Each structure stands twice: as C-alpha cells, then as structure tokens.
Amino acid sequence: MTQDTDENLIEALGAIVGAAQVITGKDAEPWSREWTGHARWTPLAVARPANTEEVAQIVRLANRSGTPIVPVSGNTGLVEGTCGEGAIMLSLDRMSAIREIRPEARIAIVESGAILSRIHDAVEEHGLIFPLFFGARGSAMIGGALSTNAGGSNVLRYGSTRHLCLGVEAVLPNGEIVDLMSELHKDNSGYDLRDLLIGAEGTLGIITAAVIKLHPKPLAYATATVAVASLNDGLALLNRLQKESGGAVEAFEFMPGLFMDAYLERHPEARPPFEARHDVNILVELGALAPRDATPGPDGQTPVAAQLEEVLTGLFEEGALLDAVVAQSETQRREMWARREASAEVARLRPDVIDNDVAVPLDKMQVLHERITARALELDPGLTPICVAHLGDGNLHFAGWPSSQDPAVHKAIKAAVDEEAVRLGGTFSAEHGIGLAKQPAMRRFKNPAALAAMRAIKQALDPNGIMNPGKVLPADNSD
Amino acid sequence: MTQDTDENLIEALGAIVGAAQVITGKDAEPWSREWTGHARWTPLAVARPANTEEVAQIVRLANRSGTPIVPVSGNTGLVEGTCGEGAIMLSLDRMSAIREIRPEARIAIVESGAILSRIHDAVEEHGLIFPLFFGARGSAMIGGALSTNAGGSNVLRYGSTRHLCLGVEAVLPNGEIVDLMSELHKDNSGYDLRDLLIGAEGTLGIITAAVIKLHPKPLAYATATVAVASLNDGLALLNRLQKESGGAVEAFEFMPGLFMDAYLERHPEARPPFEARHDVNILVELGALAPRDATPGPDGQTPVAAQLEEVLTGLFEEGALLDAVVAQSETQRREMWARREASAEVARLRPDVIDNDVAVPLDKMQVLHERITARALELDPGLTPICVAHLGDGNLHFAGWPSSQDPAVHKAIKAAVDEEAVRLGGTFSAEHGIGLAKQPAMRRFKNPAALAAMRAIKQALDPNGIMNPGKVLPADNSD
Numbered sequence: 001m002t003q004d005t006d007e008n009l010i011e012a013l014g015a016i017v018g019a020a021q022v023i024t025g026k027d028a029e030p031w032s033r034e035w036t037g038h039a040r041w042t043p044l045a046v047a048r049p050a051n052t053e054e055v056a057q058i059v060r061l062a063n064r065s066g067t068p069i070v071p072v073s074g075n076t077g078l079v080e081g082t083c084g085e086g087a088i089m090l091s092l093d094r095m096s097a098i099r100e101i102r103p104e105a106r107i108a109i110v111e112s113g114a115i116l117s118r119i120h121d122a123v124e125e126h127g128l129i130f131p132l133f134f135g136a137r138g139s140a141m142i143g144g145a146l147s148t149n150a151g152g153s154n155v156l157r158y159g160s161t162r163h164l165c166l167g168v169e170a171v172l173p174n175g176e177i178v179d180l181m182s183e184l185h186k187d188n189s190g191y192d193l194r195d196l197l198i199g200a201e202g203t204l205g206i207i208t209a210a211v212i213k214l215h216p217k218p219l220a221y222a223t224a225t226v227a228v229a230s231l232n233d234g235l236a237l238l239n240r241l242q243k244e245s246g247g248a249v250e251a252f253e254f255m256p257g258l259f260m261d262a263y264l265e266r267h268p269e270a271r272p273p274f275e276a277r278h279d280v281n282i283l284v285e286l287g288a289l290a291p292r293d294a295t296p297g298p299d300g301q302t303p304v305a306a307q308l309e310e311v312l313t314g315l316f317e318e319g320a321l322l323d324a325v326v327a328q329s330e331t332q333r334r335e336m337w338a339r340r341e342a343s344a345e346v347a348r349l350r351p352d353v354i355d356n357d358v359a360v361p362l363d364k365m366q367v368l369h370e371r372i373t374a375r376a377l378e379l380d381p382g383l384t385p386i387c388v389a390h391l392g393d394g395n396l397h398f399a400g401w402p403s404s405q406d407p408a409v410h411k412a413i414k415a416a417v418d419e420e421a422v423r424l425g426g427t428f429s430a431e432h433g434i435g436l437a438k439q440p441a442m443r444r445f446k447n448p449a450a451l452a453a454m455r456a457i458k459q460a461l462d463p464n465g466i467m468n469p470g471k472v473l474p475a476d477n478s479d
Numbered sequence: 480m481t482q483d484t485d486e487n488l489i490e491a492l493g494a495i496v497g498a499a500q501v502i503t504g505k506d507a508e509p510w511s512r513e514w515t516g517h518a519r520w521t522p523l524a525v526a527r528p529a530n531t532e533e534v535a536q537i538v539r540l541a542n543r544s545g546t547p548i549v550p551v552s553g554n555t556g557l558v559e560g561t562c563g564e565g566a567i568m569l570s571l572d573r574m575s576a577i578r579e580i581r582p583e584a585r586i587a588i589v590e591s592g593a594i595l596s597r598i599h600d601a602v603e604e605h606g607l608i609f610p611l612f613f614g615a616r617g618s619a620m621i622g623g624a625l626s627t628n629a630g631g632s633n634v635l636r637y638g639s640t641r642h643l644c645l646g647v648e649a650v651l652p653n654g655e656i657v658d659l660m661s662e663l664h665k666d667n668s669g670y671d672l673r674d675l676l677i678g679a680e681g682t683l684g685i686i687t688a689a690v691i692k693l694h695p696k697p698l699a700y701a702t703a704t705v706a707v708a709s710l711n712d713g714l715a716l717l718n719r720l721q722k723e724s725g726g727a728v729e730a731f732e733f734m735p736g737l738f739m740d741a742y743l744e745r746h747p748e749a750r751p752p753f754e755a756r757h758d759v760n761i762l763v764e765l766g767a768l769a770p771r772d773a774t775p776g777p778d779g780q781t782p783v784a785a786q787l788e789e790v791l792t793g794l795f796e797e798g799a800l801l802d803a804v805v806a807q808s809e810t811q812r813r814e815m816w817a818r819r820e821a822s823a824e825v826a827r828l829r830p831d832v833i834d835n836d837v838a839v840p841l842d843k844m845q846v847l848h849e850r851i852t853a854r855a856l857e858l859d860p861g862l863t864p865i866c867v868a869h870l871g872d873g874n875l876h877f878a879g880w881p882s883s884q885d886p887a888v889h890k891a892i893k894a895a896v897d898e899e900a901v902r903l904g905g906t907f908s909a910e911h912g913i914g915l916a917k918q919p920a921m922r923r924f925k926n927p928a929a930l931a932a933m934r935a936i937k938q939a940l941d942p943n944g945i946m947n948p949g950k951v952l953p954a955d956n957s958d
Contacts, residue, residue, distance in 0.1 A: 104718070105840055151665050160665060163642070176928035185872045186630050186639060186838045186909035188678055189917075189925055190951055191933045195674035199667055216726070239583070246769030247695070289725030292786075307771075359665045361584055393664045430665035438668075446668055449655035453940060454670045460939035461932060472669060 006044055009065055013047045013088065016057045021048040021094070031089045034082070035075055037351060039436075041085040043070070048091045052169060052177055052208040055090065059206070060175035062088055062466045070468050071202040073113055073141035077148065078357070079435030081201050081471055092143045095208060098122050106214045107166060107183055112143025112207055119212075128214040131158040135341040146207050149199035151431030153251045153340070156392035157287070158215060160431065162198045167211035170197050173204065173462035183211050196457070201433050202468040204461050218250065218287030219294030222305040223333040224312060227278035227322040231366040234282050234391055236320060240311055241284065248304065250287040252392030253340050254280065259386045262346050263339055270339070274323045282391065283340050284308075285333075343388040347399040354383075354410050356398040356417040360426030365394060368424055372398055375416040380404045383413070395430040396421075418445065434472045443474040485523055488544055492526045492567065495536045500527040500573070510568045513561070514554055515827060518915070520564040522549070527570045531648060531656055531687040537569055538685070539654035541945045549947050550681040552592055552620035556627065557834070558914030560680050560950055571622045574687060577601050585693045586645060586662055591622025591686055598691070607693040610637040610729075614820040625686050628678035630910030632730045632819070635871035636766070637694060639910065641677045646690035649676050652683065652941035662690050675936070680912050681947040683940050697729065697766030698773030701784040702812045703791060706757035706801040710845035713761050713870055715799060719790055720763065727783065729766040731871030732819050735759065738865045741825050742818055749818070753802045761870065762819050763787075764812075822867040826878040833862075833889050835877040835896040839905030844873060847903055851877055854895040859883045862892070874909040875900075897924065913951045922953040 013022045023031070023046040033040045044067065049055045062069045070084035073092045082089070096113035103126040110119060116137040119130050132145060134152035144150070146168065151160045158164065167182035180194050197205055228234045231254065238252050255263075257279040264272055273281055288294040288304035296302050301309075305326065312324045327333040347353045354376075360368045373385050382403025389396040398417045402410055418428035418441045428441035442451070454473055458465075492501045502510070502525040512519045523546065528534045541548045549563035552571045561568070575592035582605040589598060595616040598609050611624060613631035623629070625647065630639045637643065646661035659673050676684055707713045710733065717731050734742075736758040743751055752760055767773040767783035775781050780788075784805065791803045806812040826832045833855075839847045852864050861882025868875040877896045881889055897907035897920045907920035921930070933952055937944075 104842060149667050149671075151667075155665060162671070172928060172932055176931070178928045178932065179926050180929060182906065183840045183904060184838045184906055184909070186634060186869075186874045187906045188628050188630075188910055188912050189906050189908045190913060190921065190929065191683070191936060192628075192641070192671075192674045192678055193929055193932060195671045199671055204670070216722075243695075244770065246767070246772065248769075290727075291723065291725075293725065359663045361662045363583060390665075395665045425662060427661065427663055427666040427668050429668045430663070431667055433667050434669060442669065447658050449651060449657045450659060450669065450672055452655065453651060453657065453672060456939040457670060457936055460935040 009067060010045050012061050013045060017047050017049050017054050031072060031091060034080060036348060039080045039083050041083045043084045043087050043089045046089040046091055048094045050094050055171045055206055055208055056175050056177050058090055059171050063175060063464055066464060068469045069466055071206045073144035074139045076136035076140040078432045079437040081433055081435030083436055101126060103128060108212050108214055110142050110212060111209045112141060114142050116140050116142060123214050127217050129217045130212055131215055132161055132164055135344050142210060143207050146198050146210060147202050148433040151395065153253060153390060156252060157250050162195060164213050165198060165210050166213055168194050168197055168207050169209040170205040170207045173467045181211050201471050203458060203472050216289055218289055219291060220288040220302040220304050221333060222286040222308040223327040223336055224284050224308060224324055225273040225336050226282045226284060226324040227274055228280050228282060229322060230280060231369055233320055234280060235362055237315060238392055244311055245286055245307060248286045249392060251285045253283040254389040254391040255340060256387055258384060259346060259388055263342055266346055266349060273325060278322055283336055347386060350401045352402060354400045354402055354413050356414060357430050357432040358417060358421035358426055358428055359395040359430035360421055360424045362394045364424040365391060368396060368420060371420045372417045375420060376400050376413045379413050380409050436471060439474045488546060489524050491540055492524060495533050496526050496528050510551060510570060513559060516830060518559045518562050520562050522563045522566050522568045525568040525570055527573045529573050534650045534685055534687055535654050535656050538650050541567055542654060542943055545943060547948045548945055550685045552623040553618045555615035555619040557911045558916040560912055560914030562915055580605060582607060587691050587693060589621050589691060590688045591620060593621050595619050595621060602693050606696050608696045609691055610694055611640055611643055614823050621689060622686050625677050625689060626681050627912040632732060632869060635731060636729050641674060643692050644677060644689050645692055647673050647676055647686050648688040649684040649686045652946045660690050680950050682937060682951050695768060697768055698770060699767045699781040699783050700812060701765040701787040702806040702815055703763050703787060703803055704752040704815050705761045705763060705803040706753055707759050708801060709759060710848055712799055713759060714841055716794060717871055723790055724765055724786060727765045728871060730764040732762040733868040733870040734819060735866055737863060738825060738867055742821055745825060745828060752804060757801055762815055826865060829880045831881060833879045833881055833892050835893060836909050836911040837896060837900035837905055837907055838874040838909035839900055839903045841873045843903040844870060847875060847899060850899045851896045854899060855879050855892045858892050859888050915950060918953045
C-alpha cells in the first residue's frame with residue numbers, strides 16, 4: 001500500500017479510463033446517494049471504465065492504494081448497497097453493449113451496464129423475452145440485477161436472476177479476470193463461482209458481462225384482477241390455475257385495499273379495479289407458449305383467456321372469489337400492471353416509509369400478513385400498513401407509513417417484521433439483498449456457521465478488503 | 480494434529496458411531512473401488528454415521544488427527560471422486576430418511592443417503608415427480624447427486640440437481656453444521672453457499688440433508704423413437720416440437736447405430752427400433768402438464784400424443800426424418816427407455832472403454848460429433864466409437880472401444896475429445912464432475928484465475944485439507 005494522495009489516485013484513474021471519465025465533486029452527485037434519498041455519501045471519485053481490462057486496472061490500482069471500490073450500475077437498489085464514502089465508485093454505465101443475441105440458442109451476451117428494458121426491447125424483436133421484470137427496469141442494469149440476484153414479478157415461472165444466467169465474466173478483487181462465459185446448460189467443471197459472484201453485491205468481484213437465458217415470448221397473455229376474501233383464498237386460486245393450465249401462471253401479485261386507496265389518490269385519472277373496494281386484490285397473468293393455446297376461436301377469445309375465465313367463473317360460483325375483471329385488450333392489461341408497478345412510487349409518497357423484503361413458504365403468507373400487521377400496529381397504532389406482495393413466490397414487501405416520528409419505533413417495526421418471517425421459516429431478505437440496511441437482520445438471524453464461512457471466503461478472495469467493503473457481511477456477531 | 484495410530488482412530492470412530500458401524504479390512508471392500516472397477520484403494524475404515532451430529536464429530540476427529548475424509552453415498556460415480564487411500568470413508572447410507580413430503584408446497588426434505596428411486600416412488604404417490612432420472616437411480620443417493628450436480632435425461636425441462644434443490648444442510652470442513660434448509664423460492668441473505676457446496680464433490684463439506692423441489696407428474700407422456708439423417712436434423716425436430724408444444728419436451732436422447740448394434744447383441748430378446756438400421760436414432764418424450772392436453776379424445780389418443788404424431792408426420796412428408804415409431808402403451812414406452820438406459824452397461828461390456836462427458840452449445844453438436852469421431856479414429860483406426868448423448872441439452876458421452884492396447888493412445892483419445900469440445904465453446908465435464916479422473920483436463924482448460932479462486936476458497940474453508948483431498952482441484956498448473 002503506497003501513500004497515494006487523493007489527487008494522485010484521481011490522476012491514476014484518469015490514466016486508465018481517460019480524464020473525462022473520472023467524475024468528482026458536484027458532478028459526482030448522481031453517484032452520491034441512493035435514489036430513495038435514504039443514504040448519502042461522498043465518493044473519492046467516479047470512474048467510468050469502457051471495458052473489462054480497464055475495470056481490472058482500476059481494481060489493481062485500488063489494491064495497491066488500499067482504496068475501497070464500490071461498483072454501481074443503475075443505482076436502483078434498496079438496501080444501501082452502493083454507499084461509497086471515500087470510495088472509487090466504479091460505474092458500469094459505459095459498458096452497456098448487448099454484444100450478441102442468438103435466438104436459436106436462446107441466449108444473449110450482454111455487458112453489465114445494459115439497462116434491462118433495452119435488453120427486453122432487443123430480444124422481443126426475436127419473439128423472445130428476458131423474463132426479469134420489475135418496476136425499475138427502465139434504469140436498472142443487468143450487472144446490478146446479477147449482483148443482487150434480483151427477483152421481480154415473474155420468479156414463479158422463470159426463477160430469479162441467478163436462474164436466468166448461464167455464464168459471467170468478472171474481475172476478482174485481485175484484479176484477475178475470470179472468464180466463466182459458459183453458454184452451456186450442463187457444466188460441472190469445478191466450484192460454482194458463477195453463483196458465488198451472483199448475489200454477492202460486488203463484495204467478491206465485479207461482474208462485467210454475462211450470458212443470459214432467453215425464453216420464448218408467450219404467444220398470448222390472459223390477465224385479470226381478482227378480489228378474494230383472504231390470501232389463502234388467493235393461493236387456492238393460484239393452485240387451481242396452475243393445475244388447469246399446466247403451470248402457465250406468469251405472475252400472481254397481491255395489492256391490499258390500502259395500497260389501492262393510495263394509488264387512486266395519487267393517480268386520480270386511474271380507474272379503481274372494481275366497483276366495490278376490496279382488501280385483497282390480486283393481479284394474475286397466464287402466458288400461453290403453445291400455438292394451440294394462443295389461437296383465437298370463432299368468438300375471438302384465445303383458449304388461455306377462456307381457461308382463465310372458466311376457472312374464475314367456477315370459483316365465483318363456489319363463492320371462493322368476490323369479484324374479477326379479465327383484461328379485454330393490451331391497454332387494459334397495461335392498466336392492471338401500471339397499478340402493481342406503482343408500488344415503489346406509492347410507498348415512497350412518504351419519505352419516512354418503513355419497508356421490508358421478507359419471504360415465507362406460500363402456505364404461511366396469510367399468517368405472516370396477519371402477524372406483521374398486528375406487530376406493526378402494536379408498535380405504532382397510527383401506522384398505515386401497505387403490504388404489496390409477489391404472492392406467487394412467497395415474497396411480501398411490507399411497507400408502512402408511520403404516525404410515530406421516533407426512529408427507534410421505525411427500527412423496531414422493521415425488526416419485528418423480519419422476526420415474524422424468520423419464525424415462519426422465512427427470510428429477512430428475499431430479493432433486495434443485504435447491503436448496509438439489512439446488516440442488523442443478518443447479524444441476528446443468519447446461521448453463525450454460514451456467516452463464518454462467508455467471512456472466510458471474503459477474506460480469501462479479497463484480503464485487502466477493497467471490494468464494496470462493509471456490505472453483505474456484518475463486521476462481527478454483536479448487534 | 481496428534482499422533483493417533485490407526486487403531487486409536489478406529490476406536491474413536493467407534494465411540495462416535497458405534498463399533499458395529501465402523502467397517503474395516505475385507506468388509507470394507509464395497510467402499511474400496513469404483514463400481515466400474517477402474518479405481519481401487521484401501522481406506523483406513525468406513526464409518527456409517529446415523530445423523531448429522533455424528534458426521535460433525537467425525538469431521539472434528541479427522542481435523543484433530545489430520546486424516547482425510549471421503550464422503551460416499553451410492554458409489555455410482557464415474558470420475559474417481561471417492562478414491563480414499565488411507566481415508567475415513569464416511570458413508571451416508573444410514574442417513575436415508577425421507578423426512579417429509581409436502582405436496583402443496585411441492586418440496587421434500589430428504590437425508591443424503593436417500594436413494595433416488597426411493598424418492599421417486601415416495602413422491603409419485605402424491606402425483607409428483609423429482610425429475611432427476613438417470614440409469615443408476617436405483618443405487619445413486621441424493622447426497623452424491625447434489626455433490627456432483629448430477630444431470631441426466633430431463634435437464635432440458637427441469638434443470639440439473641442444482642436447480643432441483645432449495646436448501647441444504649452440511650457439515651463444513653471445520654466440523655460446524657450449516658443449516659441452509661431454506662424452503663423459499665427467493666432468499667438473498669448472503670453468499671450462495673448452497674450452490675458452492677453443490678457440485679463441490681465433498682471437498683468443501685458434506686451435504687447431510689436437502690430440501691428438494693418436486694414437480695407435478697405429467698398427466699400423459701408421448702414417446703417416440705425417431706430416425707433422422709443427421710444430428711442437425713434431430714435438432715430441427717427438437718425446435719419444432721418445442722415450438723408446437725410450448726416447451727413440453729421432457730427428454731431428447733441420441734443413440735447411434737453402433738450403440739444399437741451393441742445393445743441388440745447384448746439383449747437378443749430386445750426388438751430393434753426400426754426395420755432398417757439407422758445411424759441417428761433419437762428417443763423423444765413429451766409430457767403434458769395440463770388436463771386438456773392429457774385427456775384422450777374419442778379415438779383414445781391424448782392431444783399430446785396427437786401433437787407428437789402430427790409433427791412427426793409433417794416432417795416425414797417433408798423428408799426431414801427417415802422413420803419414427805410412437806409408443807402406443809406404457810410397455811412400449813419402457814422398452815424405448817430401456818434401450819437408452821442401457822448405455823452405461825453397454826459401454827462397459829468392454830472394461831477398457833474410453834469415455835468422456837463433454838457438452839457444447841446445441842448448434843455445435845453435429846460438428847463436435849464429427850470431429851471427435853475423426854480424431855479418435857485417427858489415433859486408433861480400429862476403435863469402435865459410441866456417442867450416446869443427451870442431445871436436448873448439448874451433453875455428449877463419447878465412449879469408444881479401442882483396438883489399441885496402449886494406455887497412451889487411450890489417454891490421447893480422451894484428451895482429444897475434451898479439446899474439441901472446449902474448442903467449440905464447450906466443457907470437458909458436463910455432468911459427471913472432476914474427481915481425480917478429469918484433473919488433466921481441469922489443469923489444461925480451466926481459466927487460471929478461476930482455478931486460483933477455487934484454491935483460495937478451498938484453503939479458506941478447509942485449511943487442514945482433510946475433505947476429499949486431491950479431488951476437483953489439480954495440485955498445480957503443471958500437467
């Protein structure tokens with residue numbers, strides 16, 4: 001470790017990426033806060049490399065000087081995973097090429113800075129989808145999605161980012177480039193470094209490119225918003241639909257009445273889903289992959305839509321659902337999705353929103369919802385709880401607008417939600433990652449032997465501790 | 480490290496698992512060789528623990544005495560992954576409970592010693608499958624399947640063992656038990672230790688139990704044996720079937736004419752698939768998950784079978800296939816599978832068989848097949864090449880009966896096959912793992928930075944090097 005001054009370091013970064021691609025001071029503001037505004041920091045500088053070799057050079061420079069590196073792509077994270085006080089923020093935004101799309105092989109080769117919606121658009125031309133969809137897809141980049149193993153609304157059919165990735169290229173903390181750009185569906189040549197890097201939030205290296213899996217775009221969608229009396233009734237609907245359709249459910253999303261109220265208040269131009277207000281509203285979507293399920297009959301209806309209507313009608317007659325609206329057009333379908341995808345915007349109408357990202361086994365969703373609502377209201381009786389959920393994969397995003405101004409109360413509510421999830425066999429971090437924000441939960445709930453193994457791996461691969469220091473792994477076991 | 484004598488160690492093992500569960504000398508013979516007969520060794524003793532705590536105690540004992548531990552379950556491996564000269568062979572065969580099956584959640588909780596076919600039978604009662612099928616399923620155990628990330632014939636629809644596992648419990652090399660028995664579909668709480676342990680062949684710890692994913696059993700199968708002019712014609716058939724069926728292909732397996740010849744010679748009671756002999760024979764199976772695809776029409780035929788026939792008839796009329804037989808009964812279906820599943824038995828009719836386990840991207844299968852056949856015949860013009868393949872996932876098992884007796888020629892053929900696969904963007908180890916047998920290829924082809932990272936991880940988690948030493952990671956980069 002040399003005694004580099006900040007100026008020397010900035011000059012050295014400029015020598016690697018070009019002076020114009022090193023950003024400091026006021027210009028670095030976009031890289032100095034989370035988009036939620038929850039966290040702020042002052043980086044040493046932002047470096048915007050053009051290729052993997054430049055990334056490797058920056059990492060070697062940081063090792064020599066002992067400077068922390070914080071990789072950042074779309075900056076849409078929710079767990080303070082890119083806080084970089086005094087760090088080199090390594091922005092992947094210039095490494096954004098979609099290098100190759102091979103429709104026959106159903107893969108694309110992309111660089112980490114490629115924005116998800118650009119990938120979506122590019123592959124759609126080939127009748128394919130990259131089924132990683134969430135609200136922030138217009139700015140989130142594939143590198144960040146890989147680093148956090150992002151989830152979203154289609155995990156129940158296609159898996160999370162990990163399951164959509166065949167290979168990665170990464171710069172390890174020692175500055176070495178690992179080429180694991182496998183396009184293979186079977187490859188057992190040693191330890192699974194790919195999956196170790198995925199979800200490590202940049203603490204074990206910087207993913208610079210990936211081979212991603214594409215899927216055929218469903219030939220037809222059938223989409224509905226449904227009101228049921230309880231989450232368990234919702235899950236009975238899910239099971240029925242999966243059984244009848246042979247597993248064609250693409251998304252199954254829960255929105256509570258209080259969320260609908262807030263959404264409609266925020267968007268006075270929007271229509272309510274039903275005439276009556278319901279507590280349990282579900283967005284369900286089926287996707288038809290076979291032509292015979294997608295070809296409209298004489299009445300203009302596709303078999304997949306007919307099937308959805310048939311199941312909904314049957315359940316309605318049994319009294320197992322309260323109301324349902326099936327989208328009759330792509331416009332109506334988008335209207336339904338717009339509601340669901342406004343969840344981050346709606347929750348953050350109040351900057352003091354308390355949020356969580358828990359998951360439990362599906363059959364525990366209702367009891368989890370009841371318990372966390374009760375616990376939160378016990379701690380703050382004036383709180384407005386909003387629990388949007390990826391119901392189909394057991395992932396519930398508790399959000400609450402507190403009446404209490406006391407940060408200790410907010411913290412206690414967060415901890416109580418995590419605790420109830422873990423008590424039901426669940427996790428305190430389903431799809432957002434750990435960053436800094438979830439470290440108390442990581443300390444409290446993660447298996448100690450597993451934590452120790454993670455620390456040993458981190459120490460082995462990053463002995464100087466330069467890669468996104470302080471994230472994922474809590475410093476010790478004390479709270 | 481103490482100066483334990485072998486006798487002291489055996490006594491100490493007896494104190495942990497009971498003297499009757501420590502096997503030495505002649506009785507240890509079943510744990511002293513690979514089933515193929517290719518490798519033989521003399522273990523110190525075989526210890527058969529009854530539970531995870533006993534496994535942990537054995538590992539701690541081995542750490543104190545510096546004794547190697549080699550975990551073994553069904554002993555059906557193919558890469559000398561359980562060679563254990565002087566080692567404690569830790570057999571998981573007594574830890575064989577299927578602890579729980581939860582049909583609604585589509586999971587089972589199993590111990591590592593559970594034999595695959597027992598799991599298959601147990602879940603079938605619930606209309607479910609655990610879709611990990613390969614010839615050795617009657618003796619292979621789930622622990623070994625996880626440790627090698629085993630593949631098999633259904634990877635194209637369901638993924639390999641890794642993709643069928645939600646959580647694991649394992650004893651780490653330091654004797655600590657990690658409980659990662661997650662039942663969740665989303666869980667981003669730290670590094671992916673589960674996938675690091677899966678496929679590590681016991682070198683980073685011993686998997687003792689797992690939460691495995693179950694799938695609905697197809698309501699109907701449609702199975703055929705098809706003859707085409709080339710592998711590329713076969714892949715065109717696969718693409719057509721996937722498109723028409725919406726991805727319902729369960730298996731797509733290639734058997735060459737020379738394999739058929741050998742099979743029929745070995746099984747004179749068996750029928751040839753076609754009247755004429757063909758070079759490229761394919762077993763294809765579709766699975767219907769939705770009731771409407773599985774309900775027989777007035778003619779008794781299911782829609783999925785009708786679809787298979789329709790596609791085959793269409794291609795036949797186009798001249799794109801040479802012959803096809805659709806199974807008309809479960810008996811005929813089993814007859815078709817019996818041929819394919821005899822591949823290990825047939826290949827080993829000659830003990831000097833040269834085998835490989837390579838994979839390439841699908842569109843490279845034909846050129847791979849041509850090149851490796853040519854290379855092998857160049858090295859041994861009298862060789863009989865047999866290339867059975869999981870064509871649907873790009874995994875080709877080259878097997879050849881040599882005419883040459885020269886081990887150097889055999890070695891050169893193996894190396895040439897690996898080389899051609901790697902040259903085409905493929906791997907030298909698709910689904911069997913590395914063990915000792917693939918170390919030359921690992922040294923030669925694996926990305927050096929990746930190898931170094933694997934070594935660092937191994938050293939960090941197993942500083943005393945007791946866990947299945949010498950497997951997976953070659954000692955250094957020299958050949």
